[in-house]
Ligand SMILES: CC(C)(COP(=O)(O)OP(=O)(O)OC[C@H]1O[C@@H](n2cnc3c(N)ncnc32)[C@H](O)[C@@H]1O)[C@@H](O)C(=O)NCCC(=O)NCCS
């Protein structure tokens with residue numbers, strides 16, 4: 349079973365992903381893959397520099413994430429240009445990792461994909477687990493974690509589909525507004541349910 353873990357920015361995907369990792373599940377992390385495919389000298393980073401100019405490169409040849417983020421989270425047209433370049437490379441690497449885990453004999457694999465719905469990747473997974481938060485908690489956690497201004501946080505939140513749309517498309521939702529223990533209990537309940545339904549199949 350391939351489980352797609354998603355949600356909005358700062359909803360708690362990495363927090364839940366860490367819990368799943370501790371339970372022994374193999375994790376494919378799209379944010380990590382997104383960093384992997386833009387290593388200095390990569391074809392993808394070359395294309396991004398062509399599209400956005402060498403200003404988005406640091407002196408050591410790495411991508412200036414803050415600068416590129418400032419551009420793409422404030423301009424939908426630029427965001428689309430970046431997505432069109434980087435998403436095929438991310439998808440290819442995620443599928444390669446999935447193949448690797450399957451070859452190693454893992455029966456359940458977690459794909460942590462923040463933009464699962466935005467990129468219409470539902471077909472890649474068997475079950476969709478959405479981590480949801482209230483707007484108030486999301487905003488407060490994002491500002492605190494990234495030290496963002498209100499404007500920076502709002503720009504990032506509005507670059508994604510509303511939380512409610514993601515909840516509607518989910519097979520199960522974790523409401524991550526309470527303690528981490530409460531979040532973990534919800535996770536365990538969902539996993540137990542899915543395990544039972546699989547055994548019946
Ligand atoms: C713009 C970049 C350089 C900013 O880097 P930064 O280190 O500040 O953020 P990071 O990569 O940690 O992403 C944080 C979160 O932002 C959100 N986010 C990232 N990219 C996008 C995007 N294109 N559209 C909407 N939300 C996005 C996701 O929720 C992600 O979890 C980076 O996010 C990036 O390369 N984005 C394009 C790749 C992508 O779409 N990644 C999302 C996972 S597929």
Ligand SMILES: Nc1ncnc2c1ncn2[C@@H]1O[C@H](COP(=O)(O)OP(=O)(O)OP(=O)(O)O)[C@@H](O)[C@H]1O
Nearest residue numbers: 356357358359360361362363489493524526527528
């Ligand atoms: N139940 C909780 N109570 C308080 N803080 C929390 C809770 N869950 C997560 N957090 C905090 O909220 C922030 C966002 O969580 P996390 O990094 O897991 O979100 P994410 O969905 O992976 O974010 P991104 O989309 O940016 O990758 C983190 O600083 C995390 O420590």
